[in-house]
Each structure stands twice: as structure tokens, then as C-alpha cells.
Amino acid sequence: MTDAPIDSPHPPYPAEGVADVLPVTKIPRRGLPGLALVVGDPARADAVASRLAEVRLVGENREYRTYTGSWRGVELVVSSHGVGGPGAVCLFAELAEAGVHTFLRFGTAGSLRRDIGDGDLVIAEAAVRDDGVSHQLVHPEYPAFATPEATLALAAAARTHDVAHRRGVVWTRAAFSPAVLTLPIAQYTAAGVAAIEMEASALFVFAGLRGLRAGAALVVDGYAGNDDVDATTYAPHRQIVVDAVRRGADVVLDALIALDESGVRA
Numbered sequence: 001m002t003d004a005p006i007d008s009p010h011p012p013y014p015a016e017g018v019a020d021v022l023p024v025t026k027i028p029r030r031g032l033p034g035l036a037l038v039v040g041d042p043a044r045a046d047a048v049a050s051r052l053a054e055v056r057l058v059g060e061n062r063e064y065r066t067y068t069g070s071w072r073g074v075e076l077v078v079s080s081h082g083v084g085g086p087g088a089v090c091l092f093a094e095l096a097e098a099g100v101h102t103f104l105r106f107g108t109a110g111s112l113r114r115d116i117g118d119g120d121l122v123i124a125e126a127a128v129r130d131d132g133v134s135h136q137l138v139h140p141e142y143p144a145f146a147t148p149e150a151t152l153a154l155a156a157a158a159r160t161h162d163v164a165h166r167r168g169v170v171w172t173r174a175a176f177s178p179a180v181l182t183l184p185i186a187q188y189t190a191a192g193v194a195a196i197e198m199e200a201s202a203l204f205v206f207a208g209l210r211g212l213r214a215g216a217a218l219v220v221d222g223y224a225g226n227d228d229v230d231a232t233t234y235a236p237h238r239q240i241v242v243d244a245v246r247r248g249a250d251v252v253l254d255a256l257i258a259l260d261e262s263g264v265r266a
């Protein structure tokens, strides 16, 4: 039996027994809706879930907090995957086993371009596979690509909500802070890469290998094109970011249900 998180207004889900939940995330083994919005931060999962009707907490373990609910009458999943590709793939795999076929990641990212500002939304068309996990799934030459319909649905929803957005390639990197190695920031910046974050390529490769649909929209929380990206320059809790995350949630929820209506499969 999983308890609801402290302060959660939502009741615990009625677990029928250990065999009925999946081991890493403690979500039900089957029967989840096919659409999922996934985020890094469990608190962001709470915030997005609070936008839904008929919301239920259906699993909580480690960094993984999973809700079901409905948005504009369409049932979907909201779930957190924590920081980093390896752990995120554990969530993606268990969600897929439980019935999810369409994943939209709603995250944050550092901009690598001066013309992409704080609070803008970067919609990832593809991702550089520096994620620390996908190389253990398939050869490095395999591409990390978003499902085109997912990219287009996100861009259309951003336009509808009048949210500033750019489409482009993102760099998914496993190590958040640099150490002794020189990172190829200058090269990826020269290549026009839009932003840096930590899970998109793992999601795209996972979905590509399984024939599932995936996309990602990332709120820019600062400029990360300098060589000294670390805790002193990283400031994701500023009001401009908080406000953009609030607006972005509706964009991604609308894109998700548009994908449901479109019925297109990868």
C-alpha cells in the first residue's frame, strides 16, 4: 500500500497487492491512460496534476510520483522521473508497460543561444545523446528524434497560448556540473544547438526503439552557454521561470490531448 505524500490532497490509490504494482515506480502494472506528461520534479508533477479533473495519485516511490486525471475530458498521466536519463528510463519503461504510448516531457533547460531568453519554451526536435544511458540501449549512431507530430502539436499549442517558443536540437548531458574535462559547449553552440538539459535524448531513444511517440518542451531557466555552468549561475526558481512553467503546463497538456485526437502513431 502506498501512502499519499504528506500534504497531498489526494487519497492513496487502492493497491491490490505487491504483484499489481511495478517495482521501481509502484504504479499499477496495467490499465493507465495512453497519454503521459512527464517532468523531472515531483513538485512540478503535483502542480500539473492540480490542473486536472478527477485527479488520483496512482503511485509514489523514490523520485517517481504518478497521477492520473483528465484534461478537457481526456484521461492522461502526469508523472515525475527525477534528474538524469538512467532513472528516467526506469519510469518510461514502467509507464509503457502500464499502457502509456505517448510521452511529452515538460522540463527546464539552459539556453545555449542568446536569442532564446529566460522563460521561453524550447521544443526539442531531436537531442544530442550525451545522456549516460542510451548508449547502453542501442548503438550511438542511432538517432534521438522526437515524433514529428508531437513537435508540431507542441508548437501549435504554444502558438494558441501565445507562448514564445523555438524549435531545435537540444543537448542532453548526464553530468550537470563540469569537473576536469572541457565540455564541447563552444562546438555545440556553433552547431546551433538550442538548449541543454538532462533527459530528452533518453526519452527519444527509448520511444524510438519501442515504436512509441515522444516529444519535449523545455522552459528556459537561464543562459548556459558559458563554460562555468554550476550552482552559482543556475537560478531556476526566479519568478520569470515559475510563471513560464505555469503557462507551459497548459501548452503541453493541450498538445497531449491534440495527439490523442490525431490518432497518429509513430
Ligand SMILES: O=P(O)(O)O[C@H]1O[C@H](CO)[C@@H](O)[C@H]1O
Residues within 6 Å of the ligand: 039, 040, 041, 082, 083, 084, 106, 107, 108, 109, 176, 197, 198, 199
Ligand atoms: O526541470 P527538469 O524536468 O528536472 O529538467 C532539468 O532540470 C534538472 C536539472 O536541475 C534536470 O532534470 C534537467 O533536465
Ligand SMILES: O=c1cc[nH]c(=O)[nH]1
Residues within 6 Å of the ligand: 108, 109, 110, 111, 176, 196, 197, 198, 221, 222, 223, 224, 229, 234
Ligand atoms: O540541465 C540543465 C537544466 C536546466 N538548466 C541548465 O542549465 N541545465
